[in-house]
Amino acid sequence: MDGVHDMGGRQGFGPIHYTPGAATFHAEWERRANALYGLAVRHGIFNMDEYRHGIERMDPRHYMGASYYERTLTSLATLLVEKGVVTRAELEQLAQGFVPLSAPAAPGRTNLPNRERFQPGDRVRVRDEFFAGHIRMPAYIRGKTGVVVRETPIYPFPDAHAHGVPAEDEPTFDVAFRSEDLWPQGADSALVHVGVFQSYLDRAT
Amino acid sequence: MDGVHDMGGRQGFGPIHYTPGAATFHAEWERRANALYGLAVRHGIFNMDEYRHGIERMDPRHYMGASYYERTLTSLATLLVEKGVVTRAELEQLAQGFVPLSAPAAPGRTNLPNRERFQPGDRVRVRDEFFAGHIRMPAYIRGKTGVVVRETPIYPFPDAHAHGVPAEDEPTFDVAFRSEDLWPQGADSALVHVGVFQSYLDRAT
Amino acid sequence: MDDQRIAPTRTASVEQRTDAIQAVMEARGMQPGAAIDSAYQLAEEEWVPLNGGRIVAKAWTDPAFRQRLLANGKAAAAELGLSMPPHHRHLVALENTADLQNVIVCTLCSCTAFTIIGLPPEWYKDLDYRARAVRQSRTVLKEMGLDLPASTEIRVWDTTTDTRYMVIPTQPPETIGWPEDKLAAIVTKDAMIGVARLPGT
């Protein structure tokens, strides 16, 4: 989905609030939220793609205003309700207030047809298509051409795995793009490497 | 600029909060904010492109969380400070608190070279380029091909007009795009008409 | 911008910020009080949907006016004594038919022909409408109560320049023959944005 979570290249942001050796956690509840979502994953209540999509499905205003661990918490609460572990009513009674949950998911999809096996050096083009479910293709590479650097052995296909749709595991390809191709006249010069699932790629002609 | 204000086609949003004959204003200060920015425009303190860019330059988190008239207010405050009508210190003293202002603008640009005059029926392609200043080209048409429906007589070129850069007024073209071309496999079928400045267009080959 | 200020810790409320700006304008002799009074009056009495309603009613009843309106909306509006701000240089009238629905949105901000159809309603300025109307037009219209048959084509107009748009809704059949002033009164702002049709159409 073309959600606000797809931040790569979006403008209007300011200086990085960088301090060397910065902390990971600020408050005690953040450590707990992080531990509890990990526990749910280990119990098989949801997988990492479902977890990430639970964050992406947050109301965009909430996403932009929430801290990192509030996003964790929102996905965790959403998935516990969606998976039937708890009702929203029970959760809100326990929390003594409104518990924001993410919007329902669009349907998933299985692996795409006409997948090709690419070799290092092959020129590939990211398919120019739009999918409303979970997808690990940042919008800034859509329709763009890059060069395969290596193949990485198979992973679950996110567009299926986040939605409970059966699919084969797929290779991903480390594809190098020139920043000048991604953002003509609008980027610092660099090679940008993106891990791209086989279903998202065509051979460049 | 590719800011969060460029909302067209972004996903994750929900139902329109529609009531027939809905109100424009909710609070008395909203009417005042709206009147005061109009007053500043009539006094020539800033023009409408500067005003719009003042909103676009808001911190993206603030933009997403602010109401419509808080965005008006933020651009107005920013431009009054940038134009030297008031200092931020004086404004904050009067407001008795922090006054959020928008980030500084990137440089503007003048009309682009190789502008062409198009006729109704001509196929045109929106230039695939990225500009960090004010621009009235929604990202969803970048690089896309459409058909010219009509020419509209000249307007100030926004990319210059919002930045105090000298430029010629330009015709705009009413260009019709198929939603299926804008968002392949990801849109309701429709013709989407966009007013596109001459500088943003090439003849489609 | 002004680094010597001591950054206050609490964000001023929107009311406080508005007050501060108004005070600055007052001190600069810009007479903000009069501007606010005038804006109230304009919003309530001048920039009313009845303006657009008069244009629509005349287009329904006067074929020659309809032609002039479609050729040059701003000049046709001026015939009825209706003006637009100087930066709105053009007005384009978009005619609905039984098989065509025009819908207006401004994805980049919230541009509207406000002197003609009235100031934009809240939902028009909301992020949801701006994000979705252009990509999910049929779905959004249906959610808003306008469930169009599949045979009805949708044209979305994204107001990216200072040309302004207004939709000419189709005329309810039972109003054929009504006088212009009675016709003008049935035309709603939402119908002129294109998210609603008039009853019976």
Place this chain on the structure above:
Amino acid sequence: MDDQRIAPTRTASVEQRTDAIQAVMEARGMQPGAAIDSAYQLAEEEWVPLNGGRIVAKAWTDPAFRQRLLANGKAAAAELGLSMPPHHRHLVALENTADLQNVIVCTLCSCTAFTIIGLPPEWYKDLDYRARAVRQSRTVLKEMGLDLPASTEIRVWDTTTDTRYMVIPTQPPETIGWPEDKLAAIVTKDAMIGVARLPGT
């Protein structure tokens, strides 16, 4: 989702929401208390940058290990007794040189090789870094204190799959000949993300 609830008017605090979820997990026999204790211990004692430091130190001093690391990072890490969660199926080590700076970002969320280099620092998860690092790499690094000469190429790695990356910084010349454990201690998390170089490099 659950339409029969009576929507409460006040949003529960993040602490209240965390408490509620923990209580649910407790009631379902999932032993969240033990998981939280374990997570504390893992974050503080197990998932420390010294893990990555040990990998880097060995790569600096053992050319055969370096080759195995570049060929299969996860297996090389396992040689040192370092593990990764099951869904992190691969680890790719990215070698900096004097003329090449590798930088890691996750534009879509905040993926990190956290068992190897430690949990991600706050700025890595912030929207600013995610939005800008991939498009304004040189500018962002400079703002963060790493002002690279124009001759240094930048490679940005966007962690879009569950393959994880770590940067092998260049070794400070004055540390040549140091023992592995002393070398491991000088390698910082930020250098393994690629936003900093080690002193003297």
